[in-house]
Amino acid sequence: MNKLWHVVWHEYRRHVFNRRFVLVSLLSVPLVILVMVGLIYLIISLDVNTTPLGYVDYSGLLVDPVSAPAPEPPDKLVPILPFATEAAARSALDAGQIQAYYILPADYLSTGHLSVVHLGALKTPASSQFYALLTANLLRNTDPVIANRLVKGSEIIVQSPDGSRSISSKNWFNVVIPMVAGIAFIIAMFSTGGYLMQAVVEEKENRTMEVIITSVSPNQFMAGKIIGDTAIGLTQIVLWMVFILIPILVLRNRISFLQGIQIAPQTLFLLFFVMFPAFILVSALMAAIGATVSEAREGQQMVGIISLPIWIPYMLTGSLMSSPNSPLAIGLSLFPLTAPLTMLLRDGLTILPFWQIALSASLQVLCAVAAIWLAGRAFRLGMLRYGKRLKWREVFAKN
Amino acid sequence: MPAVDLSHITKSFGPVKAVDDVSFSVEKGELFGLLGPNGAGKTTSLRVMLDIFKPESGSVAILGGPMNESKKDRIGYMPEERGLYQDIPLDRCLAYLGSLKGLSLADVKQRSTSYLERFDLTAYKTKKVKELSKGMQQKAQVIATLLHQPELLIVDEPFGGLDPVNTQMVKELLLEQHQQGVTIILCSHQMHQVEELCDRIVLIDHGKVMLYGALNDIRHQFSGNAVTLRTADKIPALQGVDRVEPLNGTVKLHLLPGTAPQDVLRSLVAQNVNLEQFEISMPTLDEIFIRVVQGQGTVP
Numbered sequence: 290m291n292k293l294w295h296v297v298w299h300e301y302r303r304h305v306f307n308r309r310f311v312l313v314s315l316l317s318v319p320l321v322i323l324v325m326v327g328l329i330y331l332i333i334s335l336d337v338n339t340t341p342l343g344y345v346d347y348s349g350l351l352v353d354p355v356s357a358p359a360p361e362p363p364d365k366l367v368p369i370l371p372f373a374t375e376a377a378a379r380s381a382l383d384a385g386q387i388q389a390y391y392i393l394p395a396d397y398l399s400t401g402h403l404s405v406v407h408l409g410a411l412k413t414p415a416s417s418q419f420y421a422l423l424t425a426n427l428l429r430n431t432d433p434v435i436a437n438r439l440v441k442g443s444e445i446i447v448q449s450p451d452g453s454r455s456i457s458s459k460n461w462f463n464v465v466i467p468m469v470a471g472i473a474f475i476i477a478m479f480s481t482g483g484y485l486m487q488a489v490v491e492e493k494e495n496r497t498m499e500v501i502i503t504s505v506s507p508n509q510f511m512a513g514k515i516i517g518d519t520a521i522g523l524t525q526i527v528l529w530m531v532f533i534l535i536p537i538l539v540l541r542n543r544i545s546f547l548q549g550i551q552i553a554p555q556t557l558f559l560l561f562f563v564m565f566p567a568f569i570l571v572s573a574l575m576a577a578i579g580a581t582v583s584e585a586r587e588g589q590q591m592v593g594i595i596s597l598p599i600w601i602p603y604m605l606t607g608s609l610m611s612s613p614n615s616p617l618a619i620g621l622s623l624f625p626l627t628a629p630l631t632m633l634l635r636d637g638l639t640i641l642p643f644w645q646i647a648l649s650a651s652l653q654v655l656c657a658v659a660a661i662w663l664a665g666r667a668f669r670l671g672m673l674r675y676g677k678r679l680k681w682r683e684v685f686a687k688n
Numbered sequence: 689m690p691a692v693d694l695s696h697i698t699k700s701f702g703p704v705k706a707v708d709d710v711s712f713s714v715e716k717g718e719l720f721g722l723l724g725p726n727g728a729g730k731t732t733s734l735r736v737m738l739d740i741f742k743p744e745s746g747s748v749a750i751l752g753g754p755m756n757e758s759k760k761d762r763i764g765y766m767p768e769e770r771g772l773y774q775d776i777p778l779d780r781c782l783a784y785l786g787s788l789k790g791l792s793l794a795d796v797k798q799r800s801t802s803y804l805e806r807f808d809l810t811a812y813k814t815k816k817v818k819e820l821s822k823g824m825q826q827k828a829q830v831i832a833t834l835l836h837q838p839e840l841l842i843v844d845e846p847f848g849g850l851d852p853v854n855t856q857m858v859k860e861l862l863l864e865q866h867q868q869g870v871t872i873i874l875c876s877h878q879m880h881q882v883e884e885l886c887d888r889i890v891l892i893d894h895g896k897v898m899l900y901g902a903l904n905d906i907r908h909q910f911s912g913n914a915v916t917l918r919t920a921d922k923i924p925a926l927q928g929v930d931r932v933e934p935l936n937g938t939v940k941l942h943l944l945p946g947t948a949p950q951d952v953l954r955s956l957v958a959q960n961v962n963l964e965q966f967e968i969s970m971p972t973l974d975e976i977f978i979r980v981v982q983g984q985g986t987v988p
Binding site for chain 1: 738758763765769771776787788791
């Protein structure tokens with residue numbers, strides 16, 4: 290096996306088959322998602338008051354009523370009880386047997402006006418169930434197809450002029466998928482880039498470098514490290530995707546909006562041609578930082594120089610969403626460090642012209658190649674600087 | 689053809705000339721000593737030799753020509769600053785370093801097993817390197833240097849941090865490698881070790897070559913004109929002797945210019961002095977070293 294691949298495998302194995310990687314890098318995102326879903330579920334569950342609702346019907350609509358469809362979890366069924374008189378309903382309310390009661394006046398069917406009496410706050414889940422009962426009974430004699438359409442309401446579909454893209458309330462989630470994918474990539478990029486920088490600094494600190502470079506060329510060594518680092522990042526992303534896709538596939542039949550989720554081929558194209566070179570670019574810059582500094586803490590401070598431009602599009606999300614084709618958006622799409630997130634953010638909102646994609650991807654690839662060169666040079670000059678920082682002026686100096 | 693040939697090497701770091709017009713050759717199969725005080729330019733010379741640093745002027749030929757990637761597999765280098773991956777097990781560390789020297793995994797396993805046994809490290813092979821003592825790490829570094837059976841072995845201060853038992857073990861290992869025809873460059877400031885092991889040396893101070901050649905020749909050059917003798921008898925007055933100096937139970941006779949040690953021996957025998965010991969006074973390498981670096985000795 291070529292020495293480069295030995296370096297790749299060593300880097301990959303050293304970080305991926307490590308308890309810290311499994312705990313921090315792999316499980317962190319699924320755990321955060323799990324905790325967030327759990328919290329949402331808990332908040333909704335706590336919000337549901339299952340004390341019965343009451344109603345007094347003077348309109349005759351709910352004489353022998355048909356039931357409304359059962360609520361979807363985490364909502365719970367709230368029993369709805371009829372009362373003959375308002376006085377009876379009121380005493381049940383005062384006794385705490387019901388949380389509220391609705392009064393349907395005799396002219397309800399013509400006016401649509403009703404009133405509700407409650408002592409404490411009436412939560413939406415309970416009132417929704419009463420309105421679902423009303424809807425079911427108002428439409429009981431209507432053709433089921435029409436009834437279904439009326440219940441579902443209108444669906445506005447926004448379509449691009451060329452028909453290639455459309456968005457509606459059913460697949461709104463697809464707008465944010467590219468941005469979420471971009472953010473996931475960037476988190477992986479920085480966590481694995483951090484490993485790489487730390488590894489280079491450690492090799493300097495524990496003096497392994499001198500042994501290594503009398504065995505393998507600095508360029509081979511640096512290329513092996515960058516490939517290994519990229520492989521670690523991709524492993525992380527693939528596993529995150531698996532962790533996210535499994536619940537989506539399991540729950541898509543139960544949660545309607547999950548059915549509309551899809552990843553457009555253009556998003557995949559951008560991930561491959563813009564985000565992937567950006568990954569290599571950041572890895573190489575991290576390695577270059579590792580080669581120039583004398584200790585890991587110093588390197589962490591310098592990472593801000595790279596991370597700030599990467600996150601600028603995220604900070605400008607509002608502006609980019611309202612004007613995805615503005616000169617600012619186009620400028621950020623072409624600048625190497627801001628391009629990955631800007632392109633993915635815009636991908637969900639507008640049709641990206643081909644020239645912008647091609648130019649952004651080309652610039653990204655060129656910068657990645659330049660960063661590898663820079664990392665190799667910084668490495669050659671800084672590898673034996675023990676306890677002394679290599680100045681960037683020296684890296685760019687002609688010698 | 690020499691195994692290593694440095695010709696008029698100069699290397700500076702900023703205003704400091706670390707190596708200044710250094711030239712020496714190391715013959716194939718030789719155990720060669722590279723000496724000098726701390727900061728003399730020994731390690732820089734080694735790094736130039738190994739193409740880690742590019743010299744500003746001069747040329748280096750190693751194993752028959754300029755350094756290239758394939759030659760790295762034929763060279764074993766143990767730097768003064770020991771370097772092993774601390775957070776991985778010892779056997780994995782050796783496997784990685786061996787693989788970078790072009791060894792197959794099977795070869796690495798077979799050879800490291802044998803060396804680990806020899807150095808009493810078998811029980812520690814699955815332990816992380818950082819859990820090993822300093823001496824054990826030192827031995828592990830020696831194993832990593834020898835694993836690929838190099839033709840040229842460059843060891844920088846190989847006895848640093850070792851106890852006497854392990855020092856002896858490393859010394860025997862170097863002699864064994866030497867007997868097998870491996871060219872060895874031993875870089876050290878421990879003169880007695882170099883004196884014991886090396887046939888030829890180069891001494892560098894302030895980046896310049898101060899002494900270079902066969903150890904015996906150098907000692908002869910620095911011997912001055914004196915003899916050391918041990919006798920129970922009184923030393924008679926001897927022609928050609930300038931001064932008599934008692935020295936730890938022996939007597940050192942400083943001879944006048946033009947007087948040969950054989951003339952003194954002849955006189956002593958003629959005057960029936962019972963000699964227990966008679967030898968031409970030779971300075972130790974330590975003494976030569978001190979004289980050279982303190983500027984008391986002239987470079988012959």
